[in-house]
Amino acid sequence: MLNKFLNPYISPKLDKRSMHLRKLVIRAFEGGMRGHLGSSMSLIEILRVLYDDFLSFNSKEPEWCDRDRFILSKGHGCLAQYALLADKKFISLNDLDKFCHHDGILGGHPEKSKIPGVEFSTGALGHGLPVSVGMAVAAKINKKNHKIIVVTGDGESNEGSIWEAALSASQNKLNNLIWMIDYNKFQSYGQTQDVINLEPLNNKITSFGFNVTEVDGHNTKSIQNALNSCLNKSLKPNAIICHTVKGKGFPFAEHNENWHHKSNMKPSEIDAMYKCLEV
Amino acid sequence: MRKTALNSVYELAQKNKQVVFIGSDLGPGVLDEMKINMPNKFYMEGVSEQHIIGMSAGLALEGFIPYVNTIATFLTRRCFEQIAMDLCLHDLPVRLIANGGGLVYAPLGPTHLATEDFGILKTLPNITIIAPCDALEMKELMKCTIDWPHPIYIRLGKGGDKIISNSKTNFKIGKAIIMKKPEEGLFITTGVMAQIAAEACNILKNEGIQCGLMHMHTVKPLDQDSLLKWIPKVKAIVSVEEHFRTGGLGSSILEFLNDKMNDTFINFHRIGIPDYYTKNYGSQKSLLETAGISPKSLALEMKLRLKKINV
Structure with missing residues (x-):
């Protein structure tokens, strides 16, 4: 248990790439003038490591059969995924500008039928892990080596379906499954410890039969090491608890439940966000 | 089954x-x-x-x-x-x-x-x-x-239900089966209600009233072609389902009649389970009878609709 993460802490400084990706998130936010900013900012480094260093994919052939499968189960954090999909050229930067537009492909939650690189439409919480279990079983039947990675939120882990699927992942020995939890300690109403306390989360998931690692979810090297450690020969499924900061990158938004979702921001507020991302 | x-x-x-x-x-x-x-x-x-x-x-x-x-x-x-x-x-x-x-x-x-x-x-x-x-x-x-x-x-039904379907019928998803050709009246059923309606047809036949039976195994998508073909040819239609009267096959047919045949008066009645949670146990048959779903009650309803008896 990494207790140091359980209280608000000073998270690492962002590097240029993390700042660039956050700028893409703000660009999309400006397009729709709404979105789950706080929930997206806690995700950036997790997704950055996945797309930069871990996942096998081909943005020119999104359905390539040997790709790793990635599901953002906390679909409301989609602005972060859209930033990475644009950065990796699954979609264009212009698509970001049309976030939530009537004729745009990027909605407030990601849809498989519209967005190249999105494996499954999410938004309703608690769906990604069960679907990932099915994908992991399919890979086993087909004797394929690709991995299935799913990111859930901490508030999302209140859903019973998450734990139903966790039981099954263990029972079916799905060591090709990696469940990452964006543990930013906040859900919509407030702090998770006040709404539904997940602690001791590590013990809970371990007792469900997973190999569990805990990392600073903004430390890219730690995330990468944790992901690489999932490639062992254990028969257990894997879980990585990523301790993150809601609203990471913007001091006025960090650890602030009012930044879970934002809409109709003033230009000065947008400028303030960009200012935080100046080197 | x-x-x-x-x-x-x-x-x-x-x-x-x-x-x-x-x-x-x-x-x-x-x-x-x-x-x-x-x-x-x-x-x-x-x-x-x-x-x-x-x-x-x-x-x-x-x-x-x-x-x-x-x-x-x-x-x-x-x-x-x-x-x-x-x-x-x-x-x-x-x-x-x-x-x-x-x-x-x-x-x-x-x-x-x-x-x-x-x-x-x-x-x-x-x-x-x-x-x-x-x-x-x-x-x-x-x-x-x-x-x-x-x-x-x-x-699925209960199992052990009497076989009334015909293996020679070309089963197609979304295509209703005419089990008895519609004449004066027409029962439209789904699931094992076809069995009860078939018995009702026999009761009516013995009384000189010829009724048909359309088995809509596919509740959705609704076979609109069959409805359009047969409904205008009969004087009364009774739908029968082992389902609440609300929201099931009968409701779909009502919606269809409203959408596609609203310029014609259609003598249509829905039989199903009333809007309550059952207070009894017993058997499927006993609960169906309590809900008014039996060959005799179906036959009676059809006679009322055909004005063959007075209330």
């Missing part, structure tokens, strides 16, 4: 490598042969309906054709959002085989009575809803499920 459905899954799996079976803590011995011979195609998951629907979606996204089986009430009420979002939004070829449709589990009480399953699911785009009338029809239906490109909900 259930045995036929499950045996068919194994037969289909032997012919098609993409078929997998997912059960939710079913009784011991279910599909043992499949489990032994195809262990990587047989998954007996726990009591976790939300999860098994998601799991089936994951498999279907990877090209498999999952057949999911558990009790109808749990397969509809408990995991509605999963059916809506995981299966219907993604339009995946998952087959939901629902044990104990309607009042089959009468002794077990309202928790186990699937009398709103059509209504729950009918509102969802992309889903197909089928209620076969007997084991023979179930066998024919199961053959059609292999290449149907959408999610399917299959409502």
Whole structure:
């Protein structure tokens, strides 16, 4: 248990790439003038490591059969995924500008039928892990080596379906499954410890039969090491608890439940966000 | 009917490598042969309906054709959002085989009575809803499920129901079957209600009243062509279903009449289960009779509609 993460802490400084990706998130936010900013900012480094260093994919052939499968189960954090999909050229930067537009492909939650690189439409919480279990079983039947990675939120882990699927992942020995939890300690109403306390989360998931690692979810090297450690020969499924900061990158938004979702921001507020991302 | 459905899954799996079976803590011995011979195609998951629907979606996204089986009430009420979002939004070829449709589990009480399953699911785009009338029809239906490109909900009857379907009938999903040619009146049924309506037709025939029977095994999509063809030719229509009067086949027909035939007066009546949770146990038959669904009450309703008797 990494207790140091359980209280608000000073998270690492962002590097240029993390700042660039956050700028893409703000660009999309400006397009729709709404979105789950706080929930997206806690995700950036997790997704950055996945797309930069871990996942096998081909943005020119999104359905390539040997790709790793990635599901953002906390679909409301989609602005972060859209930033990475644009950065990796699954979609264009212009698509970001049309976030939530009537004729745009990027909605407030990601849809498989519209967005190249999105494996499954999410938004309703608690769906990604069960679907990932099915994908992991399919890979086993087909004797394929690709991995299935799913990111859930901490508030999302209140859903019973998450734990139903966790039981099954263990029972079916799905060591090709990696469940990452964006543990930013906040859900919509407030702090998770006040709404539904997940602690001791590590013990809970371990007792469900997973190999569990805990990392600073903004430390890219730690995330990468944790992901690489999932490639062992254990028969257990894997879980990585990523301790993150809601609203990471913007001091006025960090650890602030009012930044879970934002809409109709003033230009000065947008400028303030960009200012935080100046080197 | 259930045995036929499950045996068919194994037969289909032997012919098609993409078929997998997912059960939710079913009784011991279910599909043992499949489990032994195809262990990587047989998954007996726990009591976790939300999860098994998601799991089936994951498999279907990877090209498999999952057949999911558990009790109808749990397969509809408990995991509605999963059916809506995981299966219907993604339009995946998952087959939901629902044990104990309607009042089959009468002794077990309202928790186990699937009398709103059509209504729950009918509102969802992309889903197909089928209620076969007997084991023979179930066998024919199961053959059609292999290449149907959408999610399917299959409502099972009690089992051991009298065989009234004909193997020579060309079973097609979405195509109603005329079991008796419509003359004065027409019963439109789904599931095992075809059996009761067929008996009602015989009662009426003995009284000199000729009535037809249209069996709509597919509740959704509604076979509008058959309705358009036969409804104008009869004087009265009575729909019969083992389902709440609200939200089921009768409601779909009413919507159809309003949308497509609203310039004509149609003498139409719905028979189904009234808007209450049953207070009795007993048997499927006893609960049906309490709800006014028996050959005699159907025949009586038809005579009233045809003005053959006065109230």
